[in-house]
Amino acid sequence: xxxxxxxxxxxxxxxxxxxxxxxxxxxxxxxxxxxxxxxxxxxxxxxxxxxxxxxxxxxxxxxxxxxxxxxxxxxxxxxxxxxxxxxxxxxxxxxxxxxxxxxxxxxxxxxxx
Amino acid sequence: xxxxxxxxxxxxxxxxxxxxxxxxxxxxxxxxxxxxxxxxxxxxxxxxxxxxxxxxxxxxxxxxxxxxxxxxxxxxxxxxxxxxxxxxxxxxxxxxxxxxxxxxxxxxx
Numbered sequence: 001x002x003x004x005x006x007x008x009x010x011x012x013x014x015x016x017x018x019x020x021x022x023x024x025x026x027x028x029x030x031x032x033x034x035x036x037x038x039x040x041x042x043x044x045x046x047x048x049x050x051x052x053x054x055x056x057x058x059x060x061x062x063x064x065x066x067x068x069x070x071x072x073x074x075x076x077x078x079x080x081x082x083x084x085x086x087x088x089x090x091x092x093x094x095x096x097x098x099x100x101x102x103x104x105x106x107x108x109x110x111x112x113x
Numbered sequence: 114x115x116x117x118x119x120x121x122x123x124x125x126x127x128x129x130x131x132x133x134x135x136x137x138x139x140x141x142x143x144x145x146x147x148x149x150x151x152x153x154x155x156x157x158x159x160x161x162x163x164x165x166x167x168x169x170x171x172x173x174x175x176x177x178x179x180x181x182x183x184x185x186x187x188x189x190x191x192x193x194x195x196x197x198x199x200x201x202x203x204x205x206x207x208x209x210x211x212x213x214x215x216x217x218x219x220x221x222x
Contacts, residue, residue: 033210037211037219041214042198042200042212042213042214043200043209043212044158044207044212045211045212048209056209058209059211090156090157092156092157100148100156101159101162102149102150102159102210103159104156104157104158105156106155106156107155107156
């Protein structure tokens with residue numbers, strides 16, 4: 001089925017470890033986004049990529065890096081995980097046209113101990 | 114930056130209409146108003162969007178104030194499956210959309 005696929009779905013890391021969250025979309029969307037959602041909170045934008053080859057910071061970029069590998073894939077990397085990064089991470093994509101909304105992935109639940 | 118304000122929570126009885134308000138007094142003239150909802154343990158899903166005129170789809174209706182500084186998402190007959198957090202969001206940059214904390218809708222059987 002068409003949509004946004006995130007891997008892994010669950011992950012436990014030790015403080016200081018690194019990992020990359022993967023996201024891929026098969027809808028030929030131009031823009032891709034990474035959000036985090038802490039318990040009981042709304043979504044906060046970490047980074048986004050307006051188009052292939054570009055990335056920009058969102059509200060909470062510290063501690064993260066991103067790569068827009070190609071039009072389909074947008075990865076999020078934690079270089080040195082901290083307990084404050086325990087959260088659910090959502091990837092989303094959209095066409096970029098005005099008024100056209102997001103399609104979200106099902107999320108990655110990350111725990112840093 | 115554009116910002117939205119929503120009540121933290123609302124309750125509705127099953128089979129009754131629900132009106133979820135959103136204030137977006139800083140909206141710019143060309144920004145669309147989007148509504149999403151998030152069911153428990155799922156990613157947000159699109160509900161509806163609009164620019165100036167009221168909009169209807171199979172899920173809901175969107176009523177937009179004439180001055181565009183507020184909008185209301187209308188669920189015509191709430192069901193237990195509509196229990197979710199509803200987000201009203203605006204664009205704050207060319208490609209950047211910011212979510213607020215949303216309204217948690219509780220539907221009573």
